[in-house]
Amino acid sequence: MGQEGGGASGRGRCRWPAGLGDEDGLPVASLGALGPWRQGMADSAQAQELVYLVTGGCGFLGEHVVRMLLQREPRLRELRVFDLHLGPWLEELKTGPVQVTAIQGDVTQAHEVAAAVAGAHVVIHTAGLVDVFGRASPETIREVNVQGTQNVIEACVQNGTRFLVYTSSMEVVGPNIKGQPFYRGNEDTPYEAAHRHPYPCSKALAERLVLEANGRKVRGGLPLVTCALRPTGIYGEGHQIMKDFYHQGLRLGGRLLRAIPASVEHGRVYVGNVAWMHVLVARELEHRAALMGGQVYFCYDHSPYKSYEDFNMEFLGPCGLRLVGTHPLLPYWLLLLLATLNALLQWLLRPLLLYAPLLNPYTLAVANTTFSVSTDKARRHFGYEPLFSWEESRARTIHWMQAGEGSTQ
Ligand SMILES: NC(=O)C1=CN([C@@H]2O[C@H](COP(=O)(O)OP(=O)(O)OC[C@H]3O[C@@H](n4cnc5c(N)ncnc54)[C@H](O)[C@@H]3O)[C@@H](O)[C@H]2O)C=CC1
Numbered sequence: 001m002g003q004e005g006g007g008a009s010g011r012g013r014c015r016w017p018a019g020l021g022d023e024d025g026l027p028v029a030s031l032g033a034l035g036p037w038r039q040g041m042a043d044s045a046q047a048q049e050l051v052y053l054v055t056g057g058c059g060f061l062g063e064h065v066v067r068m069l070l071q072r073e074p075r076l077r078e079l080r081v082f083d084l085h086l087g088p089w090l091e092e093l094k095t096g097p098v099q100v101t102a103i104q105g106d107v108t109q110a111h112e113v114a115a116a117v118a119g120a121h122v123v124i125h126t127a128g129l130v131d132v133f134g135r136a137s138p139e140t141i142r143e144v145n146v147q148g149t150q151n152v153i154e155a156c157v158q159n160g161t162r163f164l165v166y167t168s169s170m171e172v173v174g175p176n177i178k179g180q181p182f183y184r185g186n187e188d189t190p191y192e193a194a195h196r197h198p199y200p201c202s203k204a205l206a207e208r209l210v211l212e213a214n215g216r217k218v219r220g221g222l223p224l225v226t227c228a229l230r231p232t233g234i235y236g237e238g239h240q241i242m243k244d245f246y247h248q249g250l251r252l253g254g255r256l257l258r259a260i261p262a263s264v265e266h267g268r269v270y271v272g273n274v275a276w277m278h279v280l281v282a283r284e285l286e287h288r289a290a291l292m293g294g295q296v297y298f299c300y301d302h303s304p305y306k307s308y309e310d311f312n313m314e315f316l317g318p319c320g321l322r323l324v325g326t327h328p329l330l331p332y333w334l335l336l337l338l339a340t341l342n343a344l345l346q347w348l349l350r351p352l353l354l355y356a357p358l359l360n361p362y363t364l365a366v367a368n369t370t371f372s373v374s375t376d377k378a379r380r381h382f383g384y385e386p387l388f389s390w391e392e393s394r395a396r397t398i399h400w401m402q403a404g405e406g407s408t409q
C-alpha cells in the first residue's frame with residue numbers, strides 16, 4: 001500500500017531500497033459520533049489483553065508514549081519498554097495494574113529485538129539516533145536508524161506481530177539541500193526531498209522500509225500493517241535542546257541573540273500530542289488497516305507558526321530570557337562562515353575530543369529554511385484531534401523549564 005497521493009514522499013537522493021508503488025484513492029474514514037479516544041474509553045470494560053512494545057521508550061518522545069499508553073489504552077495487559085539506556089522513572093510505573101517490563105537492549109542486535117517482540121501485538125518503534133550535530137558517525141546513524149528498523153520489521157514478521165507504528169520525521173521530506181521552503185504543506189504537497197546529511201537519509205530509508213513492509217505476511221499468514229508518523233520539531237517536557245538554549249542564554253547574561261529572520265516559519269508540535277497520535281494510530285491500525293496501512297502522517301497540533309527562535313521564546317521568555325534584535329544581528333554569510341568553522345574544528349579536533357556545537361552548516365540550513373505543515377489527514381483517517389491545546393502545551397513546557405535547575409524565577 002502506498003502513500004495517499006504522490007507528494008512529499010521523502011524519496012530523495014539517499015540510496016533507496018526497491019521501489020514502492022504510490023497507490024491512491026483510498027476512502028475517507030467516517031468516524032461516527034464518538035472519536036477514537038471516547039471509543040477507547042468505552043472499551044474500558046473490555047479485557048486487558050494487549051501486549052505493546054515501545055522501542056526507545058526511555059527517550060524524550062518514548063517516555064511520553066509510554067506514559068500515554070498507560071493512561072489511555074485500556075486494553076493494555078503488558079507494556080514492554082525497550083531501550084539502550086533504561087530510565088529510573090520506569091520503576092514507579094511497575095506498581096500499576098499494567099505489567100511494565102523494562103528491557104535493556106540494542107535495536108542493532110537482531111536477536112535482542114526478536115526476543116523483545118515475541119508475543120507482542122503492537123510495536124511502536126521510536127528508537128533512533130537523533131544526531132544532526134556530528135556526534136555519531138554516519139555509519140552508526142545508519143546502523144541504528146536503518147538496520148535497527150529492519151531488525152524490528154523482521155522480528156514482527158518472524159513472531160507474527162501484525163501492527164507496527166514507526167516514528168519517522170519531517171526531515172524525511174525536508175528542508176532539502178536546495179533550501180526550498182515547504183510552507184504549510186501536507187502529505188501530498190509536491191516537494192523535492194533531496195538530502196545528503198546522514199540523519200534525514202537514514203530516517204527516509206527506514207521509513208521506506210516500514211512502508212514497504214506493509215502487507216508482508218507475518219508468521220501465521222496474516223498481513224503486517226504498518227504506518228509512519230512524521231513529527232515536525234518536537235517540544236515539551238524533556239526537550240534537551242530547549243534546555244541547551246536556556247543555559248546558553250544564562251551564559252550570555254539572560255539574552256539570546258537573534259540569528260534567524262523572524263519570517264522563517266518552523267513547524268513545531270507538542271510532545272504530548274505526538275505521543276497521543278502514536279497511541280491512536282496503534283489502536284486504530286487494527287480497525288482501519290485498509291485505509292491506514294502503508295500511510296504516512298505528519299504530526300501536528302495547534303502550536304503557532306513561528307520562527308524557531310521566536311517559538312522557543314514562548315518558553316524561554318517566562319524563564320527570564322530575552323531575544324535581542326528584531327532582525328538577525330549577524331549577516332547570513334558570517335553565520336555560515338562560523339558554522340563552517342565549527343565543522344572544520346569538529347573535524348580537526350575529532351582525534352582528541354568531541355566538539356559538537358549546535359551551529360553547523362546543516363543546522364543553520366534547517367533553522368534558516370521555512371518548513372511548516374498544515375494538514376488534517378490524521379483527523380480524516382483516524383479521528384485525531386490534539387489532546388493538549390496550545391495554551392496547555394505551553395504551560396506544561398514552561399512549568400517543566402521553571403522546575404529545572406537554574407531557572408531564573
Ligand atoms: N526530537 C525531535 O524533534 C524529533 C524526533 N523524531 C524521531 O522521534 C524518535 C524519538 O526521538 P527523541 O525522543 O527526540 O530522541 P531521544 O534521543 O530522546 O530518544 C531516542 C531513544 O532511542 C534510544 N536508542 C538509541 N539508540 C538505540 C539502540 N541502538 N537501541 C535501542 N535504543 C536506542 C535512546 O537511548 C533514546 O532513549 C526518533 O526516531 C527521532 O528520529 C522525529 C521528528 C522530530
Ligand SMILES: C[C@@H](CO)CCC[C@@H](C)[C@H]1CC[C@H]2[C@@H]3[C@H](O)CC4=CC(=O)CC[C@]4(C)[C@H]3CC[C@]12C
Binds near residue numbers: 233
Ligand atoms: C542557527 C542557530 C541560532 O540560534 C539555531 C540552531 C537551531 C537548530 C539546532 C535547530 C533548528 C531546527 C531543528 C531541527 C528541526 O526541529 C527538525 C528536526 C527533526 C528531527 O527529526 C530531529 C531534530 C531536528 C533535526 C531538529 C534539530 C535541531 C534544529 C536543527
